[in-house]
Amino acid sequence: MTRYLFYPGCSMEASALEYKASMTAVFRALGAEILEIEDWTCCGASVAPVMSDLLGLALPARNLAIAEKMSNGRTMVVGCSACFTSFARTNAAVADPTALARVNQALEVENLSYGGTIVVRHVLDVLANDFGPAAIAERVVRPLSGLKVAPYYGCQTVRPYASYDDGQQPWTMVPLLEALGATVYHHLQEATCCGTALLTTKPEVGLRIAGSILDAAQPADCITVVCPMCHMNLDSYQDKVSRVLGKMIKIPVVFLPQLIGLALGLSEKDLLFKRHVVPVEPVLTKVPA
Amino acid sequence: MATPEVIVLTDIKRDPAFGDRLTPAGQQLRTCIQCGTCTASCPSASAMDITPRKMWRMVQLGMVDEVLRSKTMWLCSICYQCQVRCPRGIPLTETIAKLKQLAIQQQIKQWRESTHFYLAFSDVMRRYGRMRETEFMARYFMSTNPFEALNYATMGLTLLRRGKLKPELPMLRGEGKLARLFDRVAELEGRK
Ligand code: SF4
Ligand code: SF4
Numbered sequence: 370m371t372r373y374l375f376y377p378g379c380s381m382e383a384s385a386l387e388y389k390a391s392m393t394a395v396f397r398a399l400g401a402e403i404l405e406i407e408d409w410t411c412c413g414a415s416v417a418p419v420m421s422d423l424l425g426l427a428l429p430a431r432n433l434a435i436a437e438k439m440s441n442g443r444t445m446v447v448g449c450s451a452c453f454t455s456f457a458r459t460n461a462a463v464a465d466p467t468a469l470a471r472v473n474q475a476l477e478v479e480n481l482s483y484g485g486t487i488v489v490r491h492v493l494d495v496l497a498n499d500f501g502p503a504a505i506a507e508r509v510v511r512p513l514s515g516l517k518v519a520p521y522y523g524c525q526t527v528r529p530y531a532s533y534d535d536g537q538q539p540w541t542m543v544p545l546l547e548a549l550g551a552t553v554y555h556h557l558q559e560a561t562c563c564g565t566a567l568l569t570t571k572p573e574v575g576l577r578i579a580g581s582i583l584d585a586a587q588p589a590d591c592i593t594v595v596c597p598m599c600h601m602n603l604d605s606y607q608d609k610v611s612r613v614l615g616k617m618i619k620i621p622v623v624f625l626p627q628l629i630g631l632a633l634g635l636s637e638k639d640l641l642f643k644r645h646v647v648p649v650e651p652v653l654t655k656v657p658a
Numbered sequence: 659m660a661t662p663e664v665i666v667l668t669d670i671k672r673d674p675a676f677g678d679r680l681t682p683a684g685q686q687l688r689t690c691i692q693c694g695t696c697t698a699s700c701p702s703a704s705a706m707d708i709t710p711r712k713m714w715r716m717v718q719l720g721m722v723d724e725v726l727r728s729k730t731m732w733l734c735s736i737c738y739q740c741q742v743r744c745p746r747g748i749p750l751t752e753t754i755a756k757l758k759q760l761a762i763q764q765q766i767k768q769w770r771e772s773t774h775f776y777l778a779f780s781d782v783m784r785r786y787g788r789m790r791e792t793e794f795m796a797r798y799f800m801s802t803n804p805f806e807a808l809n810y811a812t813m814g815l816t817l818l819r820r821g822k823l824k825p826e827l828p829m830l831r832g833e834g835k836l837a838r839l840f841d842r843v844a845e846l847e848g849r850k
Pocket of ligand 2: 696699700701702703710733734735736737738739740741750751754
């Protein structure tokens with residue numbers, strides 16, 4: 370049985386618990402096990418590098434060092450695209466031995482040391498390239514036939530550190546969605562940023578950015594995402610977005626592992642569809658169990 | 659702050675080495691050819707007082723005050739579109755993080771709603787080791803505009819009902835989970 374180290378990160382543990390639950394269930398159904406990083410802490414997201422250069426490396430490195438100690442294989446899977454970027458950026462930086470030594474000087478107070486050996490991969494990459502569409506298609510018992518799904522990658526899922534896809538015209542979700550029997554609804558905002566923190570700090574700008582994505586994807590039955598931030602911004606602000614755009618926006622936003630889980634016949638309850646702000650029922654009724 | 663169309667360079671205080679200190683490899687910003695790809699790629703450009711292309715030129719010219727006081731960096735959503743498209747391969751998104759760092763260090767008063775977002779986030783990380791979304795939002799809105807919180811209250815209630823926000827009590831006593839690491843980093847960087 371394949372085993373992966375797994376770093377959930379703050380959002381997957383709270384607002385995006387349905388992402389963690391569905392991902393865990395899907396990995397298990399596909400014959401892989403995940404081992405959560407012990408005593409993990411926040412990766413620092415895009416905030417730590419703004420507070421200080423070294424903090425921006427030390428916070429992710431603390432978790433990488435623990436992963437290395439657990440040393441169960443050398444691959445750590447991450448579901449949040451901001452965490453993915455933090456870890457990939459840190460790994461790139463500590464390839465320079467001077468930077469690595471400095472990071473380890475900081476980690477001394479935590480009795481930790483990082484050797485730079487952990488390979489960090491996004492959940493999307495693992496689903497598409499380790500399991501793969503063929504193996505997933507074989508296990509589909511509830512095909513998503515007739516369901517029009519708009520893929521949405523956002524920004525940091527595919528750039529600048531993703532070697533598994535194109536940062537401008539990503540494609541990784543297409544074969545996966547087709548393997549589930551779904552129809553892919555392509556739109557022009559698949560790799561546009563969701564607006565991240567701007568929805569909080571500069572709502573007048575952020576809501577328009579999120580709105581342009583929702584508006585482009587609206588003809589589909591649902592949008593699928595692979596990042597907790599993208600999910601929060603696209604799912605919870607649709608009322609506000611409708612007001613700003615002056616038109617009704619209502620479209621369910623689901624995590625890709627939730628869709629895969631559905632097609633694999635996992636229970637709807639375990640996939641936590643009830644947690645979404647925009648009800649997912651229309652999607653569920655469209656695919657007969 | 660709007661910038662005049664014609665800038666008389668002799669009239670302003672400038673630090674010509676400004677740009678060289680911002681990028682990891684130094685001097686990279688000198689290679690900017692003002693092609694405007696960054697501005698054309700930026701989802702927030704239309705709301706910025708200075709567009710990215712113009713800002714990078716002002717950085718080249720060493721216009722520290724004008725750049726650090728502009729709204730531009732705070733409208734960056736860190737989407738990396740300009741960075742991956744810049745024909746000169748300048749790490750633009752990461753350089754914007756550096757600009758934010760300077761603005762926060764110099765306690766620039768403009769755009770508190772943005773600087774406080776970073777400060778509140780950082781406080782919660784230091785104390786709990788993990789993000790606590792409820793407490794973070796509370797701290798953030800209290801430090802900027804408590805009235806704005808009302809705007810978010812309805813959404814907050816929906817999120818609580820769906821179990822998306824955890825109502826956790828603040829834990830204000832005791833050493834923060836990451837306090838030692840934060841302090842060590844400050845010490846190594848000579849800030850302590
Ligand atoms: S894309 Fe690069 S070279 Fe072109 S204007 Fe922007 S910073 Fe300069
Ligand atoms: S990284 Fe920032 S400045 Fe660059 S395109 Fe994205 S939002 Fe604009």
